[in-house]
Amino acid sequence: MFSSAFRRYLPVFDWGRNYNKDSFSNDMIAAVIVTIMLIPQSLAYALLAGLPPEMGLYASILPIILYAIFGTSRALAVGPVAVVSLMTAASIGQIAESGTAGYAIAALTLAMLSGGILLLMGVFKLGFLANFLSHPVIAGFITASGVLIASSQLKHILGVDAKGHTLVEIVVSIFEHLGEVNLATLLIGVSATLFLFWVRKGMKPMLLEMGLKPRLADVLTKAGPVGAVVVTTAVVWIFGLDQSGVKIVGSVPQSLPPLTMPSFSSELIGALFVPALLISIIGFVESVSVAQTLAAKKRQRIDPDQELIGLGAANIGAAFTGGYPVTGGFARSVVNFDAGAETPAAGAYTAVGLAIAAVSLTPLIFFLPKATLAATIIVAVLSLVDFSILKHSWSYSKSDFSAVAATILLTLGFGVETGVSAGVILSIALYLYKTSRPHIAEVGLVPGTEHFRNINRHEVLTSPQLLTIRIDESLYFANARFLEDYIYDRAVDDDCLKHVVLQCSAVNEVDFSALESLEAINHRLQDAGIQLHLSEVKGPVMDRLQRSHFLDELSGRVFLSQYQAQEELASVCTRQTAQAPA
């Protein structure tokens, strides 16, 4: 008992017991590849978040180790990611000026809050909340964020000062500063961007053609961004381009992650709470999607509630060691997985690699141009941009399309927080609207079967005295009156009608409001000399109806199947018809 609970909350004791030499060497190789990839990426994402570059490195060290202990995914690589970095910049940019001590402390506080929220959600098993972010909303959000991030990096490529958190603000600001473009910066930025696109698309095929082993070609491709870093840094240093206005990273402290304190000021926490909540949920969704995709490939399982705890611990770790909000990233996790990582220990080795980099390599990046980092970001995020979701959702469902379109437009126009909140609220509102006006079909018997279908779509048998209505929705407060109105409209003018059967095969719930509507329908039909029957009522619904007085008051009966109802009531009808003329 104790040991199973232990393994439940500390998955490290699960995989740790079977750790062997093979696992070690596989994990080690993956760690080296990921470390090489992460060094420029961590610096770049810190730049995107408006933070000093070392904070990107620090955010990748302790968080990775904490996730390795508490998380359930074996391949997930935790650290700064593009979307969360952008959201960090947007939310703390309203509180302090980038580059000030207050800005860095706000970033630490955001990480602490986000970690706390994730931990609480994990403890209370609220992982299911992430399901309310629909696929179209996520897809629209990722695409719009990609555009937003890429455009926010343009200023570094051009070497101008531009500001803004929305597409319009950014574009206008860039146009205003277009006269100040720095040619040396532009040259470096554009070459780095083109080179990195080529690394992504054309380098590996070329290396393979040159006869390199696939594994080596792979490692060299992953090291491409490091190549860009080394070359552009060297160019700036040799030609003294920092004197001609090329912005460089400058001096970065040479140290292990420091012990830092987030702020506990209630004012700051109040201002950051909503952004932290959104960052937590978005980060969690991104992370869990990646983890589940990778786990599925090896038939492993992810426990979303334990993932919340793993990510919560990672963020709290980031808050106290000079980092900022982190989550499981797509690109780095896929690289980790492809490189053969077997256990979360690979993450721990990556952390050691990054710690060595933080201690020893930072003087080497003094002359690293910011334009190179911006190029790294642009190339990474543009691969996420995919507007085809608009086309696919349009052809499938207009309401899914409107959720995507609203998410994209509002994210671009008003920033990430507004965009994703509006997308979620709109998709829930559209769902509720649809359930409030359910599809209701009049059904009849398909000849030769015991099956009933819509009279407007199939050739079916009906009886003039028997009206069978199939309600294609659970009955609850939002549609209770709709059903009442439908039945009154349909039944009131039909003089032949003696029996109304509600086929409840699609009714998954009858709530208290709907129960009152059913009671009202029963009485109104009774007043008009019509009996109300139910058929195919599901177990859980029946259990509940039996706890009310409705079944005692029901003028008709409850049939196990619609076929039984038809059999019995149609014969009654025939008898009645025969009697009627007498």
Place this chain on the structure above:
Amino acid sequence: MFSSAFRRYLPVFDWGRNYNKDSFSNDMIAAVIVTIMLIPQSLAYALLAGLPPEMGLYASILPIILYAIFGTSRALAVGPVAVVSLMTAASIGQIAESGTAGYAIAALTLAMLSGGILLLMGVFKLGFLANFLSHPVIAGFITASGVLIASSQLKHILGVDAKGHTLVEIVVSIFEHLGEVNLATLLIGVSATLFLFWVRKGMKPMLLEMGLKPRLADVLTKAGPVGAVVVTTAVVWIFGLDQSGVKIVGSVPQSLPPLTMPSFSSELIGALFVPALLISIIGFVESVSVAQTLAAKKRQRIDPDQELIGLGAANIGAAFTGGYPVTGGFARSVVNFDAGAETPAAGAYTAVGLAIAAVSLTPLIFFLPKATLAATIIVAVLSLVDFSILKHSWSYSKSDFSAVAATILLTLGFGVETGVSAGVILSIALYLYKTSRPHIAEVGLVPGTEHFRNINRHEVLTSPQLLTIRIDESLYFANARFLEDYIYDRAVDDDCLKHVVLQCSAVNEVDFSALESLEAINHRLQDAGIQLHLSEVKGPVMDRLQRSHFLDELSGRVFLSQYQAQEELASVCTRQTAQAPA
């Protein structure tokens, strides 16, 4: 065409054409009875709203006439009602001090905003939004408001100054002022309250026993509150009790409703917008419930969207003629209906009666003690208090119970706006939560039928190679992953399994997110050598699936009925079983 559109938007042209002498005399009698009842009630509700008493009368004159022109209910009586008066006091009490000119202007502005919101909702046919207030939330809200209103009137009965918009505030404030109780006021207040309770319960049986005709007994009973007004006014005047601290209504202007201007200040409108929205929706729900109940008794129909226009016009009328937010009241409408009102003209005659009262009777109520008006309110609202909804909803459904309980507690504890908003949000959240974890049943064939039921509840036939799952919910983003997890968990360990059939009789929608989940399920099952089939897919769902690639990729088939699926797949299974050992 023109005339039918005319009648649609101006129902007065519908009933007005058939108006005759009989209708006139019936309407006239109803109008006299309602007028007698409304005079004290209008004064009392103005007191509840913290406004001068004449505003209650003014709010009953033009609004009634406008509703008669634009509304669809033949018996609804529009004017100040208890809940809306309380909400008015709560919302404008935060902006100005009761008794000031700013307070009265805020009330006019609230009526204008509320009227504008109702009109817009009517034009855009948003009447369905009211369906999102569930019966339990409405019942809980009405009961809690009744308690809140009655307790807010205690200070007038005790003759003390007390404040507060929540139960705790009111009770604490009354206790603090308990030393200042005015005995004469208390005596008048308690006697009036007891008398009015007796009028409600015991007077009519007594009059009937004394041999009076039922109709006369009825009219006398309705006049009971007027009796209390006359007697207590006389007592205060004769004994000069206003000198001993009994608070009286004092001088009320003797005039027709004046022409007034609400404020168009954007600051005030901003502050009152949310309260106005809530007042509009609550007032609309109260009004439509009453109208529909009464219409059903005479087999008439109410058009909720046109009701919005009628109520909107009434509120805008109130805003420009010295009134405050109005709606269709329960008590007055029932009295109007019972008194035999045939058409909305009865309302117009009532308006004339009240106008006469406003012009001629106001000097007579100079000595009317406020305690009597408070007694009128207390007796009226306590009849609405009904805590049995707690018991009924508890035994029927715990989630309906929690919505009721939250609405009652939050209304009492934090006021009406918080209470009803929380009730609506909680009931929607609980509904979404339930749909996000749908009931999923494994089903089998009920012997001797073509009907399939849950294997855990019925004795049914199954086949080891065929798993049939009935999902009791529409498939949408919130539950798409839940289904994926369920199927993987169930199918992965079952080595015999060759076919999974999703019986879609309860699936009323498959949204884009769920489509992606179905595609994922299809691929995962295919990888494990299992075919996925669908059965009983509804017309609208099938239409949509045909617009995607899913049906092309589906490893199995789509069956019209589950029975067909069982017939064909079970035989395939048997053949496969026979071949297996070979």
